[in-house]
Amino acid sequence: MDLVNIIYRYVNRFLNSEQLIEALENIDLKKFSEEEVNEIIKLKKDIKEIIKNIPCEIDEIEIQREKNINKFLKLFDKIKNNPKNDEKTKKFIDKKYDEFLKDKKEIRDCGPRYNKIFELLNNNSVYIKYCKNMNDLELLNFITQYISVPVPPLINQEVFNALVLAGIKEDKKEAIWRLAMTYHHRGKDFSKIIDYFIKVRDDYYLAELISGVHEDLDLDSIIDKVLKTNDLKFIKKVASTEYIEPIFTNEQKEKVKKFI
Numbered sequence: 001m002d003l004v005n006i007i008y009r010y011v012n013r014f015l016n017s018e019q020l021i022e023a024l025e026n027i028d029l030k031k032f033s034e035e036e037v038n039e040i041i042k043l044k045k046d047i048k049e050i051i052k053n054i055p056c057e058i059d060e061i062e063i064q065r066e067k068n069i070n071k072f073l074k075l076f077d078k079i080k081n082n083p084k085n086d087e088k089t090k091k092f093i094d095k096k097y098d099e100f101l102k103d104k105k106e107i108r109d110c111g112p113r114y115n116k117i118f119e120l121l122n123n124n125s126v127y128i129k130y131c132k133n134m135n136d137l138e139l140l141n142f143i144t145q146y147i148s149v150p151v152p153p154l155i156n157q158e159v160f161n162a163l164v165l166a167g168i169k170e171d172k173k174e175a176i177w178r179l180a181m182t183y184h185h186r187g188k189d190f191s192k193i194i195d196y197f198i199k200v201r202d203d204y205y206l207a208e209l210i211s212g213v214h215e216d217l218d219l220d221s222i223i224d225k226v227l228k229t230n231d232l233k234f235i236k237k238v239a240s241t242e243y244i245e246p247i248f249t250n251e252q253k254e255k256v257k258k259f260i
Helices: 003-009 017-025 035-055 062-078 087-105 111-123 126-131 136-143 155-168 173-181 190-201 203-216 217-229 232-239 250-259
Strands: none
Touching: 003 017, 003 111, 003 126, 003 136, 017 035, 017 111, 017 217, 035 111, 062 087, 062 250, 126 250, 136 155, 136 173, 155 173, 155 190, 173 190, 173 203, 190 217, 203 217, 203 232, 217 232, 217 250
16 A cells, blocks of 8 residues: 555655655565565666656646645635634644645646656556555545545546445545545536435535535535425524535525525
């Protein structure tokens, strides 16, 4: 798993090429077969050659990455001083804000160098082997190391649902929320996540999900599901979340007000 995590971090630009080499140098090769060790040694040699000969240039992914970070910083900055936040919410927001701020300052590979190393890593036989050996829970934990990444694993809706169910079984609300954030704008159906947060009456994660991926959601359906619970306390908590309130139309807000 060490190799898989290192490559995933580079592919999603959480490591630059120098940090990638350092991480690969620190892998415990005793965990691998002789053939795999030779493949890893060759991989390091090839990466060093790319670093030596191919430059970095700012690209669209790097520009978009910074835009996304700024978006989350602005969101968390807006809500972190809300006097209505309980202690759990304050800690969560402060932690995420600091993580995004640190991420923004990191130096990343991009352009020709990134593309060349990406191709090399993505086609590495040892990496592919260990990726395929992960079970659903391992894959969920692997994907959700970060809230959102530019290059998540390519999975279909069936696999996505299996990961959601694995998270529900272990009550991993944070991981399930991160999974949705990771696959925002990637054609995934988040209804199983919505249904789970409503079932366990988690107004906090439901509101965070709506705030983060509302373009991918059927808001009318969510409102109907929340009202169908007849849980007035839960309904009021969701309806009073100030940072999702602007997302709903006047008609949707009026429907909730009439019910309350």
